[in-house]
Each structure stands twice: as C-alpha cells, then as structure tokens.
Amino acid sequence: MTVETLIIENEAALAGLAARLAPLLKRGDVLTLKGDLGAGKTAFARALIRTLAGESVDVPSPTFTLVQVYDFPSFSVYHFDLYRLEGKEIDILELGWDDARRDGVCLVEWPERLGALLPQDRLEIAINFHKSNETVREIALKPFGAWMARAAMERAAEKELS
Ligand SMILES: Nc1ncnc2c1ncn2[C@@H]1O[C@H](COP(=O)(O)OP(=O)(O)OP(=O)(O)O)[C@@H](O)[C@H]1O
Ligand SMILES: [Mg+2]
Structure with a gap:
C-alpha cells in the first residue's frame, strides 16, 4: 500500500492540505483522523469544512x-469525535452513523472506536507531532479500498501538472 508521508511546517500548511483534499470529496466518503492527542485532527477538519463553507x-x-x-x-459533512465513546456500536448508531454514511461525508476523529463499523473504503489521515519544532507535524495519508485507486489517479494528475 502506498502511504504518502508529509512534513507540515505549521497550521497554515495543514490547512493547505485540507483545502487540496476538500474538492475531491463526494457523498459517501470517509476520512479517518488519527494521531496524537492535540496534534491537529480538529484543526484539519475545521480547515476542510471552511474550504467548503467559507472562512x-x-x-x-x-x-x-x-x-x-x-x-x-451536494452533501452534508458529519464531523465525529468518538474519543468519549467506549466503542459501543449502539452509541455510534444513535449518533446517526447510518444517515451519515448514506448522505454524507464523514470526518472521524478517534476512528478506533468504530470497531466493526469502520468502513473498508476510507482515507486514513494520521497527524502526529514532529520533534523538530512545536508547530511541525508529520502527516501520513493511507488510502484503503476504493481510495487506493483514487489516490493513484490523484498522484498521476499531479505529475502531469508539474
Ligand atoms: N501544524 C499544525 N497543525 C495543526 N495544529 C497545529 C499546528 N501547529 C500548531 N497547532 C495547534 O495545535 C492544536 C491542535 O489542536 P486540535 O484540537 O486540532 O487537536 P486534536 O488532534 O483534534 O486533539 P484531540 O485529540 O483532543 O481531539 C491547536 O491549538 C493548533 O492551533
Ligand atoms: Mg479533536
């Protein structure tokens, strides 16, 4: 599997990455946001939603x-933070998970809590602190299922442009 690893210097660069991803999204998509506590999962989701909605x-x-x-x-964005769930499927379903999967784009912080509900097709975004500086983050983009072909297409298109 191709994992793309990026070094992101600051929050503005993270927002730039979110702004690049936002136009690719369509109904049914799932982005899982993993990584260190306080590393920037919510900051990433915020930047992505603001790209779609305005600042x-x-x-x-x-x-x-x-x-x-x-x-x-064209869709709703459901931004979940499942940290406080104990991985109980029933609670996740009560949060409207089925509607979100049907109508929306799901951004999921702490996707570990989804257990068996974790979708096969997803783009996993892992955001972790980098030792070089307080604002630097290491981001790993890991496509699963149908996202593998999409990520490959995206890379080919980028090459053509450069
Ligand atoms: N490069 C960066 N990317 C993202 N956030 C950054 C960066 N540099 C500094 N920050 C700061 O780090 C903090 C990230 O907090 P945020 O709430 O987004 O983390 P989180 O991963 O969602 O945390 P939690 O695990 O509690 O949900 C913010 O205060 C943000 O301003
Ligand atoms: Mg958060």
Whole structure:
C-alpha cells in the first residue's frame, strides 16, 4: 500500500492540505483522523469544512456533542469525535452513523472506536507531532479500498501538472 508521508511546517500548511483534499470529496466518503492527542485532527477538519463553507463558519470541536453536522448543496459533512465513546456500536448508531454514511461525508476523529463499523473504503489521515519544532507535524495519508485507486489517479494528475 502506498502511504504518502508529509512534513507540515505549521497550521497554515495543514490547512493547505485540507483545502487540496476538500474538492475531491463526494457523498459517501470517509476520512479517518488519527494521531496524537492535540496534534491537529480538529484543526484539519475545521480547515476542510471552511474550504467548503467559507472562512466565517464556526467549527467547534465535537468533543462533547460527539458529532457536528454541516449541510452543503451536494452533501452534508458529519464531523465525529468518538474519543468519549467506549466503542459501543449502539452509541455510534444513535449518533446517526447510518444517515451519515448514506448522505454524507464523514470526518472521524478517534476512528478506533468504530470497531466493526469502520468502513473498508476510507482515507486514513494520521497527524502526529514532529520533534523538530512545536508547530511541525508529520502527516501520513493511507488510502484503503476504493481510495487506493483514487489516490493513484490523484498522484498521476499531479505529475502531469508539474
Ligand atoms: N501544524 C499544525 N497543525 C495543526 N495544529 C497545529 C499546528 N501547529 C500548531 N497547532 C495547534 O495545535 C492544536 C491542535 O489542536 P486540535 O484540537 O486540532 O487537536 P486534536 O488532534 O483534534 O486533539 P484531540 O485529540 O483532543 O481531539 C491547536 O491549538 C493548533 O492551533
Ligand atoms: Mg479533536
């Protein structure tokens, strides 16, 4: 499997990556956001949602609500933070997981909590601290299932442009 690893210097660069990904998204897509506590999973989701919605939209962390929903013309974005769930499928379903999968694009922080509900087709984004500097992050993009072909196409298109 091809894993793309990027060194991201600061939060603006992370937002740039989110802005590159946002136009590729379509209904049914799942992005899982993994990595260190406080590394920038919510910051990434916020930048992505703001690319779709405009800078002024408020994007709170779903730490306590567990899910926040944003409606756009072609899909809704469901931003989950499952940290506080104990991996109980029933709770995840009560949060509207089935609707989210059917109608939406899902951004999932702490996807480990999904257990058997973890979708096969997904782009995993791991954000971790980098020792060089407080604002530097190492990002690994790992496509699974149908995302493998999409990631390969994306790389080919980038090569053609460069
Ligand atoms: N390169 C960077 N990318 C992302 N966030 C950064 C970066 N540099 C500094 N930050 C800061 O790091 C913090 C990241 O917090 P954020 O809530 O996004 O983390 P998180 O991974 O969602 O945490 P949690 O595990 O608690 O959900 C923010 O305060 C942000 O301003
Ligand atoms: Mg978070």
